[in-house]
Amino acid sequence: xxxxxxxxxxxxxxxxxxxxxxxxxxxxxxxxxxxxxxxxxxxxxxxxxxxxxxxxxxxxxxxxxxxxxxxxxxxxxxxxxxxxxxxxxxxxxxxxxxxxxxxxxxxxxxxxxxxxxxxxxxxxxxxxxxxxxxxxxxxxxxxxxxxxxxxxxxx
Amino acid sequence: xxxxxxxxxxxxxxxxxxxxxxxxxxxxxxxxxxxxxxxxxxxxxxxxxxxxxxxxxxxxxxxxxxxxxxxxxxxxxxxxxxxxxxxxxxxxxxxxxxxxxxxxxxxxxxxxxxxxxxxxxxxxxxxxxxxxxxxxxxxxxxxxxxxxxxxxxxx
Amino acid sequence: xxxxxxxxxxxxxxxxxxxxxxxxxxxxxxxxxxxxxxxxxxxxxxxxxxxxxxxxxxxxxxxxxxxxxxxxxxxxxxxxxxxxxxxxxxxxxxxxxxxxxxxxxxxxxxxxxxxxxxxxxxxxxxxxxxxxxxxxxxxxxxxxxxxxxxxxxxx
Amino acid sequence: xxxxxxxxxxxxxxxxxxxxxxxxxxxxxxxxxxxxxxxxxxxxxxxxxxxxxxxxxxxxxxxxxxxxxxxxxxxxxxxxxxxxxxxxxxxxxxxxxxxxxxxxxxxxxxxxxxxxxxxxxxxxxxxxxxxxxxxxxxxxxxxxxxxxxxxxxxx
Numbered sequence: 329x330x331x332x333x334x335x336x337x338x339x340x341x342x343x344x345x346x347x348x349x350x351x352x353x354x355x356x357x358x359x360x361x362x363x364x365x366x367x368x369x370x371x372x373x374x375x376x377x378x379x380x381x382x383x384x385x386x387x388x389x390x391x392x393x394x395x396x397x398x399x400x401x402x403x404x405x406x407x408x409x410x411x412x413x414x415x416x417x418x419x420x421x422x423x424x425x426x427x428x429x430x431x432x433x434x435x436x437x438x439x440x441x442x443x444x445x446x447x448x449x450x451x452x453x454x455x456x457x458x459x460x461x462x463x464x465x466x467x468x469x470x471x472x473x474x475x476x477x478x479x480x481x482x483x
Numbered sequence: 484x485x486x487x488x489x490x491x492x493x494x495x496x497x498x499x500x501x502x503x504x505x506x507x508x509x510x511x512x513x514x515x516x517x518x519x520x521x522x523x524x525x526x527x528x529x530x531x532x533x534x535x536x537x538x539x540x541x542x543x544x545x546x547x548x549x550x551x552x553x554x555x556x557x558x559x560x561x562x563x564x565x566x567x568x569x570x571x572x573x574x575x576x577x578x579x580x581x582x583x584x585x586x587x588x589x590x591x592x593x594x595x596x597x598x599x600x601x602x603x604x605x606x607x608x609x610x611x612x613x614x615x616x617x618x619x620x621x622x623x624x625x626x627x628x629x630x631x632x633x634x635x636x637x638x
Numbered sequence: 639x640x641x642x643x644x645x646x647x648x649x650x651x652x653x654x655x656x657x658x659x660x661x662x663x664x665x666x667x668x669x670x671x672x673x674x675x676x677x678x679x680x681x682x683x684x685x686x687x688x689x690x691x692x693x694x695x696x697x698x699x700x701x702x703x704x705x706x707x708x709x710x711x712x713x714x715x716x717x718x719x720x721x722x723x724x725x726x727x728x729x730x731x732x733x734x735x736x737x738x739x740x741x742x743x744x745x746x747x748x749x750x751x752x753x754x755x756x757x758x759x760x761x762x763x764x765x766x767x768x769x770x771x772x773x774x775x776x777x778x779x780x781x782x783x784x785x786x787x788x789x790x791x792x793x
Numbered sequence: 794x795x796x797x798x799x800x801x802x803x804x805x806x807x808x809x810x811x812x813x814x815x816x817x818x819x820x821x822x823x824x825x826x827x828x829x830x831x832x833x834x835x836x837x838x839x840x841x842x843x844x845x846x847x848x849x850x851x852x853x854x855x856x857x858x859x860x861x862x863x864x865x866x867x868x869x870x871x872x873x874x875x876x877x878x879x880x881x882x883x884x885x886x887x888x889x890x891x892x893x894x895x896x897x898x899x900x901x902x903x904x905x906x907x908x909x910x911x912x913x914x915x916x917x918x919x920x921x922x923x924x925x926x927x928x929x930x931x932x933x934x935x936x937x938x939x940x941x942x943x944x945x946x947x948x
Contacts, residue, residue, distance in 0.1 A: 356545035359514070359536045381514045385635055390511035391573050392554045396547025418546050419912060420936055422577035422732040422779055422887055424759050426752040441777055442736040446911075447884060447938070449734045449777065467751055467759065469732055469779040471885055471936065473912070480540055574757060575781055577732055577887040577934055579914050581907040596932055597891040601756075602729060602783070604889050604932065622906055622914065624887055624934040626730055626781065628757070666855035669824070669846045691824045695945055700821035701883050702861025709857045728856050732887035790850055 336370035336440060340412040347372065347404050350480055354400070362397055364404070370440035372404040377433045389429035391466075394436075394454050398423055398468040401438030402450035406472040409443050415480045419447070421470035429465045431458030441469075448472040491525035491595060495567040502527065502559050505635055509555070517552055519559070525595035527559040532588045544584035546621075549591075549609050553578055553623040556593030557605035561627040564598050570635045574602070576625035584620045586613030596624075603627040646680035646750060650722040657682065657714050660790055664710070672707055674714070680750035682714040687743045699739035701776075704746075704764050708733055708778040711748030712760035716782040719753050725790045729757070731780035739775045741768030751779075758782040801835035801905060805877040812837065812869050815945055819865070827862055829869070835905035837869040842898045854894035856931075859901075859919055863888055863933040866903030867915035871937040874908050880945045884912070886935035894930045896923030906934075913937040 340346060344367040351357060351364045357374075360382050365373040374397045376382075376389070384390040399421050407416045438452040454466040495501060499522040506512060506519045512529075515537050520528040529552045531537075531544070539545040554576050562571045593607040609621040650656060654677040661667060661674045667684075670692050675683040684707045686692075686699070694700040709731050717726045748762040764776040805811060809832040816822060816829045822839075825847050830838040839862045841847075841854070849855040864886050872881045903917040919931040 350540055353540035354545060355536045355538050356548055381510045383510050385505055385508035390509060390551065392547070392551025393511055395550045395554065395576075395578075396545065399547045399550065418580050420577065420579040420885070421550075422575065424575040424752075424779065424781060425573050426754070426759050442734075442774060444736070449736050451777075451779075464752060467761075467779065469734065469777065471734060575730070579907075579934065579936060581909070581914050597889075597929060599891070604891050606932075619907060622916075622934065624889065624932065626889060660850055663850035664855060665846045665848050666858055691820045693820050695815055695818035700819060700861065702857070702864045703821055705860045705864065705886075706855065706857025709860065728890050730887065730889040731860075732885065733860075734885040735883050 333439065336409055336443065338369040338409060342412065343369065343408045346412065347408050350407060351404060356396070357400065360393055360396065367408060370405055370409050370443070372401050372408060372438045374401045374436045375433055378431065389434060391425050394425065394429050394434065394466045395423050397434060397436040398452040398454050398466055399470065401436035401452040402468060402470040403472055405438035405440050405450050406448040409440055409448065410474045413479045414474050414476050415478045416472050416474055419471040419473050421468050423466055423468045425466050427456065427463055427465045429456050431456040433457050446474055448474060488594065491564055491598065493524040493564060497567065498524065498563045501567065502563050505562060506559060511551070512555065515548055515551065522563060525560055525564050527556050527563060527593045529556045529591045530588055533586065544589060546580050549580065549584050549589065549621045550578050552589060552591040553607040553609050553621055554625065556591035557607040557623060557625040558627055560593035560595050560605050561603040564595055564603070565629050568634045569629050569631050570633045571627050571629055574626040574628050576623050578621055578623045580621050582611065582618055582620045584611050586611040588612050601629055603629060643749065646719055646753065648679040648719060652722065653679065653718045656722065657718050660717060661714060667710065670703055670706065677718060680715055680719050682711050682718060682748045684711045684746045685743055688741065699744060701735050704735065704739050704744065704776045705733050707744060707746040708762040708764050708776055709780065711746035711762040712778060712780040713782055715748035715750050715760050716758040719750055719758070720784050723789045724784050724786050725788045726782050726784055729781040729783050731778050733776055733778045735776050737766065737773055737775045739766050741766040743767050756784055758784060798904065801874055801908065803834040803874060807877065808834065808873045811877065812873050815872060816869060821861070822865065825858055825861065832873060835870055835874050835908070837866050837873060837903045839866045839901045840898055843896065854899060856890050859890065859894050859899065859931045860888050862899060862901040863917040863919050863931055864935065866901035866917045867933060867935040868937055870903035870905050870915050871913040874905055874913065875939050878944045879939050879941050880943045881937050881939055884936040884938050886933050888931055888933045890931050892921065892928055892930045894921050896921040898922050911939055913939060
């Protein structure tokens with residue numbers, strides 16, 4: 329049996345707006361030029377256009393930058409499922425870099441695998457989009473912690 | 484028995500210069516303001532001063548940025564042990580974020596655990612330095628691949 | 639975009655027999671009572687019936703045993719895609735235990751995510767089957783190495 | 794700076810006896826023939842003599858069995874630091890297999906890296922002992938959860 333992507337009910341009706349606002353507060357995402365695309369219950373997409381200043385020594389996007397958007401895609405996917413008064417933090421993640429991050433842009437797709445009350449397990453795939461072709465360049469498995477009663481601070 | 488930090492003999496006498504040059508070619512490191520400190524056989528330290536534009540929503544340095552310097556510290560530690568005609572790439576890493584990256588600067592210390600011919604296993608600890616105190620904020624385990632006969636391109 | 643399960647062409651027409659024979663040579667699988675079920679290109683299922691002597695202190699199947707069959711399901715999924723003269727070994731894996739392994743039996747479903755020439759990235763889900771219900775109890779991400787020209791020894 | 798092994802104060806004066814009793818309740822450890830050796834605050838050693846029925850297809854101890862004792866060494870190292878009324882469970886672990894598990898016996902050395910209130914990060918090295926020589930065969934990084942107010946059930 330291959331596991332189906334589960335369908336989740338958000339516990340906060342305003343989850344999408346809350347996730348987008350939280351993303352906007354991360355200056356590190358602005359620094360590298362990342363944007364949030366889709367926000368669905370348990371699923372988030374982040375896009376990152378290629379720029380020379382985010383590359384490594386071979387001209388591809390730096391693996392650490394790939395990790396940043398994978399980590400964030402998984403974290404925000406988890407965030408979309410928690411109540412409004414709850415914030416999330418990354419406990420750990422494991423990332424395999426499977427191909428060079430070569431192309432016009434990257435898209436990181438994060439999804440919740442298992443939404444526990446305290447710990448949420450997620451996964452993310454990062455694709456390098458080149459001439460319209462999506463090539464898997466990284467895949468991640470992650471553990472997120474939900475902190476109840478600790479709404480994120482607003483700027 | 485607790486494992487001792489092994490002592491390594493570099494196979495390239497100019498390993499330190501080669502590692503520092505490779506670091507300089509990574510524009511992503513310049514973007515976030517990271518500098519390389521110590522380079523020893525199988526051991527590399529990277530420093531990252533706090534700046535507002537690398538923070539997440541709570542004002543701490545972004546976990547993805549922490550991952551970037553951990554990944555790099557481990558990768559360059561591996562790089563210090565390979566022959567001059569060999570380049571390295573990250574196969575995968577696993578990072579635990581154990582405390583907020585709060586302080587004036589971060590220092591990532593990468594070290595080789597097991598130097599195989601093709602695969603090199605490394606580890607890195609990232610410390611947040613606040614008022615002179617070093618606090619562990621992340622710890623990483625990583626697999627690096629050595630590509631023989633593929634010297635890094637020079638700019 | 640959610641990644642589709644890829645469709646693989648085996649490079650060894652006798653992959654299924656080769657995988658089943660390799661499984662039979664692992665005495666550790668016999669010790670815990672594991673059986674191989676489906677073998678498809680890039681996909682393998684392993685079943686493990688509950689027995690008291692494979693439990694931990696709470697009466698559930700031991701997490702280490704869950705890890706054994708997850709590791710094996712991913713490894714044999716990779717093995718199904720390599721040429722006949724190639725053997726595989728586990729470089730590393732990362733396993734999240736997401737629920738107690740409680741039920742009549744476990745089923746570990748391993749699948750290839752990315753089949754490189756030297757390194758193969760896989761993933762496995764382990765389900766605890768209780769009263770006919772399949773509950774995810776663990777999920778794994780793994781790196782496998784292919785050793786060309788090293789056919790597995792036969793007993 | 795290389796991180797020193799920290800020195801921990803146990804919160805349960807009877808931690809050693811509690812850890813040894815918990816180990817004895819794991820039937821899976823008896824099945825494979827594992828014994829607990831040292832139990833110190835934040836540090837546990839587990840020994841596993843070679844036996845044919847725990848091998849894989851090359852005659853070495855099965856990587857999944859190596860994972861079992863690594864997971865357990867880390868988990869019990871964490872267990873040694875929690876209060877008497879608290880039990881622990883493995884959230885996840887990541888294991889690199891760096892050399893064949895070849896020799897007369899294995900020794901897994903688990904140690905706590907960071908003891909949080911809820912989450913405890915550990916690490917374990919597994920050595921294969923052959924003709925008196927200790928060779929690193931696996932290294933692990935792990936996240937453990939402490940469940941306060943849930944003392945382990947006694948048999």
